Amino acid sequence: MPHSAAPSWRHRTWSVSEIVVASTLAVAAGVIFWGWNLSYHAVSTLFLAYPPAASLVAGMWLFPAVLGALIIRKPGAAVYCEMVAAAVSAILGSQWGLGVLLSGFLQGMGAELVLLVFIYRRYSVDVAVLAGAAAGVAGGINENWIASYYQYDAAGTWVHIAGFTLSGAIIAGVLPWMAVRGLAAAGVLGPLRSRRAHTEGLFRAGGPRK
Amino acid sequence: MSAGDQQTLTRGVQLSAAAFTYQHPGRPHPAISGLDLDVAPGERVLLAGASGSGKSTLLHAVAGVLHDEDAACGGSLLLDGRSPDATRGRAGLVQQEPESQVMLSRVGDDVAFSCENLAVPPEEIPARVSQALKAVGLGALRDDHPTAHLSGGQKQRLALAGVLAMRPGLLLLDEPTAHLDPQGRLQVREAVLNVCRATGATLIVVEHQLQTWVEHVDTLLVVEPGGGLRHCVPAQEIHQDEKLRAALIAAGLWVPGHDPVAQLPAWRPSPPNHSQPLLSAAGLDVHRRRPKKHRLGAVAPRPALSGVDIRLRESSATGITGPNGAGKSTLLLTLAGLLEPHGGILTAATVLKSDPSGGLGDSPHLWRAADLSSRIGTVFQEPEHQFVRSTVAGELRLSAQAARRPGTAEPLFTDGEVTARVDTLLTRLGIAHLSEVNPFTLSGGEKRRLSLGTALAAGPQLLMLDEPTFGQDAHTFAELIGLLREHLTSGGSIVAVTHDQALLRALHAEEFAVTAADPEESAPSEPARPRGMGPLLSSAHNASWLGRRNPVGKLAALLLITAALIATIDAVSAAVVTAACFALLPAAGIRLGTFLRRIWIFAAASAAAVWGAALAAEESGSVLMNLGVTTVSTGSLELGLALGARAFAIVLPSVLVFSTTDPTDLADALAQQLRLPARFVLGALAALRLLGLLAQHWTTLGHARRARGLRRQFLSQSFGLLVQAIRMATRLAVAMESRGFGAGERTWARAASFSGADALVLIGGAAIAAAATGTAFAAGTWNLVWT
Numbered sequence: 002m003p004h005s006a007a008p009s010w011r012h013r014t015w016s017v018s019e020i021v022v023a024s025t026l027a028v029a030a031g032v033i034f035w036g037w038n039l040s041y042h043a044v045s046t047l048f049l050a051y052p053p054a055a056s057l058v059a060g061m062w063l064f065p066a067v068l069g070a071l072i073i074r075k076p077g078a079a080v081y082c083e084m085v086a087a088a089v090s091a092i093l094g095s096q097w098g099l100g101v102l103l104s105g106f107l108q109g110m111g112a113e114l115v116l117l118v119f120i121y122r123r124y125s126v127d128v129a130v131l132a133g134a135a136a137g138v139a140g141g142i143n144e145n146w147i148a149s150y151y152q153y154d155a156a157g158t159w160v161h162i163a164g165f166t167l168s169g170a171i172i173a174g175v176l177p178w179m180a181v182r183g184l185a186a187a188g189v190l191g192p193l194r195s196r197r198a199h200t201e202g203l204f205r206a207g208g209p210r211k
Numbered sequence: 212m213s214a215g216d217q218q219t220l221t222r223g224v225q226l227s228a229a230a231f232t233y234q235h236p237g238r239p240h241p242a243i244s245g246l247d248l249d250v251a252p253g254e255r256v257l258l259a260g261a262s263g264s265g266k267s268t269l270l271h272a273v274a275g276v277l278h279d280e281d282a283a284c285g286g287s288l289l290l291d292g293r294s295p296d297a298t299r300g301r302a303g304l305v306q307q308e309p310e311s312q313v314m315l316s317r318v319g320d321d322v323a324f325s326c327e328n329l330a331v332p333p334e335e336i337p338a339r340v341s342q343a344l345k346a347v348g349l350g351a352l353r354d355d356h357p358t359a360h361l362s363g364g365q366k367q368r369l370a371l372a373g374v375l376a377m378r379p380g381l382l383l384l385d386e387p388t389a390h391l392d393p394q395g396r397l398q399v400r401e402a403v404l405n406v407c408r409a410t411g412a413t414l415i416v417v418e419h420q421l422q423t424w425v426e427h428v429d430t431l432l433v434v435e436p437g438g439g440l441r442h443c444v445p446a447q448e449i450h451q452d453e454k455l456r457a458a459l460i461a462a463g464l465w466v467p468g469h470d471p472v473a474q475l476p477a478w479r480p481s482p483p484n485h486s487q488p489l490l491s492a493a494g495l496d497v498h499r500r501r502p503k504k505h506r507l508g509a510v511a512p513r514p515a516l517s518g519v520d521i522r523l524r525e526s527s528a529t530g531i532t533g534p535n536g537a538g539k540s541t542l543l544l545t546l547a548g549l550l551e552p553h554g555g556i557l558t559a560a561t562v563l564k565s566d567p568s569g570g571l572g573d574s575p576h577l578w579r580a581a582d583l584s585s586r587i588g589t590v591f592q593e594p595e596h597q598f599v600r601s602t603v604a605g606e607l608r609l610s611a612q613a614a615r616r617p618g619t620a621e622p623l624f625t626d627g628e629v630t631a632r633v634d635t636l637l638t639r640l641g642i643a644h645l646s647e648v649n650p651f652t653l654s655g656g657e658k659r660r661l662s663l664g665t666a667l668a669a670g671p672q673l674l675m676l677d678e679p680t681f682g683q684d685a686h687t688f689a690e691l692i693g694l695l696r697e698h699l700t701s702g703g704s705i706v707a708v709t710h711d712q713a714l715l716r717a718l719h720a721e722e723f724a725v726t727a728a729d730p731e732e733s734a735p736s737e738p739a740r741p742r743g744m745g746p747l748l749s750s751a752h753n754a755s756w757l758g759r760r761n762p763v764g765k766l767a768a769l770l771l772i773t774a775a776l777i778a779t780i781d782a783v784s785a786a787v788v789t790a791a792c793f794a795l796l797p798a799a800g801i802r803l804g805t806f807l808r809r810i811w812i813f814a815a816a817s818a819a820a821v822w823g824a825a826l827a828a829e830e831s832g833s834v835l836m837n838l839g840v841t842t843v844s845t846g847s848l849e850l851g852l853a854l855g856a857r858a859f860a861i862v863l864p865s866v867l868v869f870s871t872t873d874p875t876d877l878a879d880a881l882a883q884q885l886r887l888p889a890r891f892v893l894g895a896l897a898a899l900r901l902l903g904l905l906a907q908h909w910t911t912l913g914h915a916r917r918a919r920g921l922r923r924q925f926l927s928q929s930f931g932l933l934v935q936a937i938r939m940a941t942r943l944a945v946a947m948e949s950r951g952f953g954a955g956e957r958t959w960a961r962a963a964s965f966s967g968a969d970a971l972v973l974i975g976g977a978a979i980a981a982a983a984t985g986t987a988f989a990a991g992t993w994n995l996v997w998t
Binding site for chain 2: 015016017018020021022023024025026027028029031032033035036037048049051052053055068072081085088089091092094095096097098099100146147148149150151152153154155157176180183184186187188189190191192196197
């Protein structure tokens, strides 16, 4: 009987397929960012009219964190996916140079903290929305106060952070949650803990084993 | 026998299974149940069975890569009396898809990977690598040859070399030639047989096309769906034993001496109603990329194929044949109206346009997606590229609903007609019982038929097919022929890119042979990176001074400079960094023009930063522009200029460093010198290699949506990309694990070193950071950001 009792370390460390899937998702996110850049100019219009409001689409840059966490369902997935996605951006040439690594780390941490609060046992839509929003808050704090790419007046700063948060909740919260359900229904998550995500309820706790 | 051969000689593994059972988590039935099996050391076995009979699962179990927490398994499976988990490196697996078996970007590294994972001493690795490459007939390649430049057949042989370098006693091959053209197929088979002869390793190969292997193996094993062994006979019995042949034919296998076309009902194409071709091309030039509105100085890409003359008639089929990489698929997509022609004339006949309003242009490329899909349908090589709905019936319904009357928003079919079309097609395709199933979960043959159905549902007269029979079993082949003949009989026309002579015969297709325009074009090149995907990392080794430096040293220098820039918002420190970067261009071997082309887009981004601050920062100084709700003041404009300069300066050193750093070197240094976990670093590195491939999937997903009659759909395209990414990653993970990756200590074939020159890079970075800060202090502009 070769594989009857899985050694207990497998429950904590990541398997090879989890590492490779998480890494590939981050690389795919890089391609999606690029497709987005080519296709949509809504950002520039928003930016011209009232620059701080451009953060309403910034959630786009946060989705790898929540997507990775919902698919892998292990500690560190949000930070890892967001960091690798940031590294891919840096390699492809990011507007913020190496600064994207800092953004990636902080945004990933934002999402990671929410999952930690739910001790990595809940992956429902409410948790996804909170994680996306937290990634947005972290991104807003970084861009206004830590890396300080923007120096808006008080109103502008708050609009920027609020927009980032809202955008994170939707683009990096609801959408990844829907995507994971779709992927599970498509049967491609076979070797992963999220393989039955499509059968879970909206708000039901999704423990790591089911 | 030479000394080299002696070294590769290994004892073949003895494999035994007793009542072995395995059930994937969440599946209702076991993939394998109660399997009893004995394979002697050095025996060569051809493993056959109907699609979905658990053959791949069995190979994965033997390779020791199945260890899902929630799987149910029982019985025993032993290699030389030990469990597969405990015999890492004794069995090596080669899978069917070439792309997901290459892990690293240089040939030598890719072969060395398995040795490193088995902790082979580094001084022993180079000899193992060159022996393995020689054994598979790739000995002529240099160690730093880019893996992306290999053909599919070469990639499969490279995978075999990677397995061979472990000195395994058991070779497991899962349809290793299914994705290859006839020439690549023979090369891979020869390499496998040579290796078996030279090493004495046991061989188990899974294949649908039995004739490829049956003459070269000892034993034929046939497994039954979800069950155990049905036949275990000497391979030569396949020529004599009629009952065995009948069983194999019934399982959908391609049996030597049995022609599935001859078994089909007699059929003749009917004469066309019109003599005029439906679609004709004269002097057509085709290329993957969209012809650009050329900026000055830009050179037009050379067409993949040029001067193509072709006429597609009613009730007839045309087969586009030729070597891989000759531009066949590009021609097909251009004829299908999905790619814009680069030259020549493409004309759709009035019959095909069937547009009383006369609004449709001559070239299908000019048509709306909703007009295209009801006239020309395209079926892609990978059916999953075309799926956009969550049920089979939903997919067919969507195609019928998306079709429009030319130039209007009116649906082509009424609701009743849509329902009738869907119901008829479900029955014709033989998938009526699956109408509510998720398309992605269908079997390979069912997916293939559904993808054909999604094209047929919109009622096109012209059908474009890309390798429709690739990797299909004989049952699916026969069903496809039936459907395609019906289409021809009803006055339709078919164009298929194919290597399959049986398909051409079955449809009485006229052959249109494409020859490679020139050897360079025919060489399978790296997946073309779509425009705008500015690759800072080149797969070619950068030989400049900076290119040869240790990546960790460069990264640390970059970090210092970036930190100095982030700490302050002032134009002076930004100017110092910018000047330093331009001064360093010669050391990085980058020409000024190349550098400017890479960074101009970032200059535009910093202009946006200037505007942002000018408009929305705190008002100070005098007001320059009053926009009512907000103002632009001297203070905010000054702040904006400083922010813009900083944003621009942050990009430059990072472009410089990443343009001169090879990802493999970076990963080596991160894992060896910074001690980051090797599993994660190498996992990310292997995934990064998929970037170009995923970008290609993205483009194809876009074409597939237009072919379905849909306009651009960002979300559905993103979802499709994620599906392909996870599928690829899952196969890649299996390939990596089967080469010993992921458990235990590993060695490194190439030690990362840190020399005096590397220290100089670090010192240089610190000096630039200090100079920027110092100058800003001296000028009185230094302005700490966190105050």
